[in-house]
Amino acid sequence: xxxxxxxxxxxxxxxGASLELRCNYSYGATPYLFWYVQSPGxxxxxxxxxxxxxxxxxxxxxxEAEFKRSQSSFNLRKPSVHWSxxxxxxxxxxxxxxxxxxxxxxxxxxxx
Amino acid sequence: DAEITQxxxxxxxxxxxxxxxxxxxxxxxxxxxxxxxDLGHGLRLIHYSYGVQDTNKGEVSDGYSVSRSNTEDLPLxxxxxxxxxxxxxxxxxxxxxxxxxxFGNGTRLTVT
Numbered sequence: 001x002x003x004x005x006x007x008x009x010x011x012x013x014x015x016g017a018s019l020e021l022r023c024n025y026s027y028g029a030t031p032y033l034f035w036y037v038q039s040p041g042x043x044x045x046x047x048x049x050x051x052x053x054x055x056x057x058x059x060x061x062x063x064e065a066e067f068k069r070s071q072s073s074f075n076l077r078k079p080s081v082h083w084s085x086x087x088x089x090x091x092x093x094x095x096x097x098x099x100x101x102x103x104x105x106x107x108x109x110x111x112x
Numbered sequence: 113d114a115e116i117t118q119x120x121x122x123x124x125x126x127x128x129x130x131x132x133x134x135x136x137x138x139x140x141x142x143x144x145x146x147x148x149x150d151l152g153h154g155l156r157l158i159h160y161s162y163g164v165q166d167t168n169k170g171e172v173s174d175g176y177s178v179s180r181s182n183t184e185d186l187p188l189x190x191x192x193x194x195x196x197x198x199x200x201x202x203x204x205x206x207x208x209x210x211x212x213x214x215f216g217n218g219t220r221l222t223v224t
Binding site for chain 1: 143147154155160170202204209210212214216217218
């Protein structure tokens, strides 16, 4: 079985500060990993994905994530947050099936 | 551009009524999914389909049904709406097992 945990329900950062959102997964082999962003009233948009290869993955909007097998983690980072980054962020894991399992999400609040 | 369209965007209905939420995708994807999103629960899978005439139950399928008569559409039916089904519903599709999901903008359903 696969599962994913996002330990932080809310994260507050100041505009211009760095950001790290945590994601831990459970799966017996190397999974497919994703980060999505959801703006209010919108569907989820893919930020980045990891399938194999380089463990540091670059995504859209200046985001990156690092796959760490030893820690079963796939944390999302951004060096400098913009006010427009305020949104809900979801980590997802997909193992041997077509179906991803989503975390409960982390709400990012950006202070000016 | 290809897209997923959900309709209606908002729906209010009464307990006991049958409700159908539409999902139409122009990606020509075989895989389609329905999720519900609730505070504190993230996204939970209701039903999914791997192709025409194929449907499968997800983790929260009770009270819901789907049918897949063509590639483009996967309507979600609530047979007898209950207040516990008040939620935001998202439809998604993917090309294959290695591909991320593309999401619609959601339908907010209120059951009174």
